[in-house]
Amino acid sequence: xxxxxRAVVATETTYVFSPETPRExxxxxxxxxxxxxxxxxxxxxxxxMYKIVPxxxxxxxxxxxxxxxxDPARGGRGVGREMGLHCLREARKMGFLAxxxxxxxxxxxxxxxxxxxxGFSIVGTLPKAFRHRDLGHVDAYxxxxxxxxxx
Amino acid sequence: xxxxxRAVVATETTYVFSPETPRExxxxxxxxxxxxxxxxxxxxxxxxMYKIVPxxxxxxxxxxxxxxxxDPARGGRGVGREMGLHCLREARKMGFLAxxxxxxxxxxxxxxxxxxxxGFSIVGTLPKAFRHRDLGHVDAYxxxxxxxxxx
Numbered sequence: 001x002x003x004x005x006r007a008v009v010a011t012e013t014t015y016v017f018s019p020e021t022p023r024e025x026x027x028x029x030x031x032x033x034x035x036x037x038x039x040x041x042x043x044x045x046x047x048x049m050y051k052i053v054p055x056x057x058x059x060x061x062x063x064x065x066x067x068x069x070x071d072p073a074r075g076g077r078g079v080g081r082e083m084g085l086h087c088l089r090e091a092r093k094m095g096f097l098a099x100x101x102x103x104x105x106x107x108x109x110x111x112x113x114x115x116x117x118x119g120f121s122i123v124g125t126l127p128k129a130f131r132h133r134d135l136g137h138v139d140a141y142x143x144x145x146x147x148x149x150x151x
Numbered sequence: 152x153x154x155x156x157r158a159v160v161a162t163e164t165t166y167v168f169s170p171e172t173p174r175e176x177x178x179x180x181x182x183x184x185x186x187x188x189x190x191x192x193x194x195x196x197x198x199x200m201y202k203i204v205p206x207x208x209x210x211x212x213x214x215x216x217x218x219x220x221x222d223p224a225r226g227g228r229g230v231g232r233e234m235g236l237h238c239l240r241e242a243r244k245m246g247f248l249a250x251x252x253x254x255x256x257x258x259x260x261x262x263x264x265x266x267x268x269x270g271f272s273i274v275g276t277l278p279k280a281f282r283h284r285d286l287g288h289v290d291a292y293x294x295x296x297x298x299x300x301x302x
Contacts, residue, residue, distance in 0.1 A: 018209035056254060058169035059282040060291070097288075100277060102253075103207065124275015124293045126251060131210040137248075140211075142275045142293060 001039065001049055002026060008069045012133035014108045015069075029067075038090070040070075040083050047074045050083045052091050055100045064096035064147075080111075084118045092150040099145055105130050106139040120145040152190065152200055153177060159220045163284035165259045166220075180218075189241070191221075191234050198225045201234045203242050206251045215247035215298075231262075235269045243301040250296050256281050257290040271296045 005026045009017040017025075030037050030051055040048040048070040055065035066087050070079045091099055101120065104111055112122075124142030132138045156177045160168040168176075181188050181202055191199040199221040206216035217238050221230045242250055252271065255262055263273075275293030283289045 012210060016207045016209050016211040021209070056167040056280070058167050058172070059163060060167040060254065060280055062282060062288075063277070063280050098279065100280070103211065123277060126214070126274060126293070126295060127297070128249065129207070129211055129214050129251070131213060137213075142277070144277060146278070 001030060001046060004046065004049065004069055004071045005030075007072050011072070014105050014111065016103065016130065036090075036094070038083070038086065040079050047071050048079045048083055050087050052087060052094065052096075054096075055102070062095075062097045064091040064094070064099045065102060066091065066099060075110075080114055081118070084114060088118065088145075088147065088150045092147045096147055098147055101141075101143040103129070104141040104143050105132065106141055107132060107135060112141065112143075115143050118145075119149070152181060152197060155197065155200065155220055155222045156181075158223050162223070165256050165262065167254065167281065187241075187245070189234070189237065191230050198222050199230045199234055201238050203238060203245065203247075205247075206253070213246075213248045215242040215245070215250045216253060217242065217250060226261075231265055232269070235265060239269065239296075239298065239301045243298045247298055249298055252292075252294040254280070255292040255294050256283065257292055258283060258286060263292065263294075266294050269296075270300070 002023060009015050009021055010019045035051050035053045037049060037051040039046045050066055050068040052064050052066050054061040055063045068080055068083055120143040122141045123144040126140040128137035129140040130138050153174060160166050160172055161170045163170060186202050186204045188200060188202040190197045201217055201219040203215050203217050205212040206214045219231055219234055271294040273292045274295040277291040279288035280291040281289050
């Protein structure tokens, strides 16, 4: 997981984490309090991971937040989509009523398209909120979906 | 500050914190890592407080997040507005390029109106994301403003 985390944040194009993020910060992100984490495996080992966490505490705890990372060497083979589907079912089972992504980088077209096909809508646009390695300040999206239709 | 925090969260109408939030959670909220906190005082003592924190780490750290609480017994007298103006100036001085509120309860009309007069726009709507004591699930807004025009 640390290997995949480092490979993903090294791109500086999809997550706010800097390439120099300490290992303990990554571990806290994936295994902190109230975090439930999952990995996707094939014969060769871990190819991706995701986590579910309440997006807010107490009076906002009925909305889940989730984060996904796929090994960049294994991208484009449906791992993200499989994890997304699994995540929606798990979140529903855990009792969440909705799921929110707080910060989808607008130029990460593969992610935006994937979440739309999985039923998410863009409910907010954060102007120039992400400092992209190649493109400078670009927008980030807030994406949201209720879970009542997840089977 | 603990007294004001308890009075504000007791209403269950503006913040996600439950009325049973432990004192240590409130202290972590106001004095945690990377948090800068301020209080508003009159002759009688503290009447309100606010904090500034980076809304995201690293590649999102140019956007500030802020939170405000006013003693409910002292509401409607401009304390929030004074703190808001002070906050914008402080955030600009600290080098932030924009400020984001992640979770303004849509039925908190006084807050929504105040932030609009201080230059914020609603950039996102989180459907039914807040469990309001009297109204059930209501929307929350994401509000945003650049700081380049703050003097």
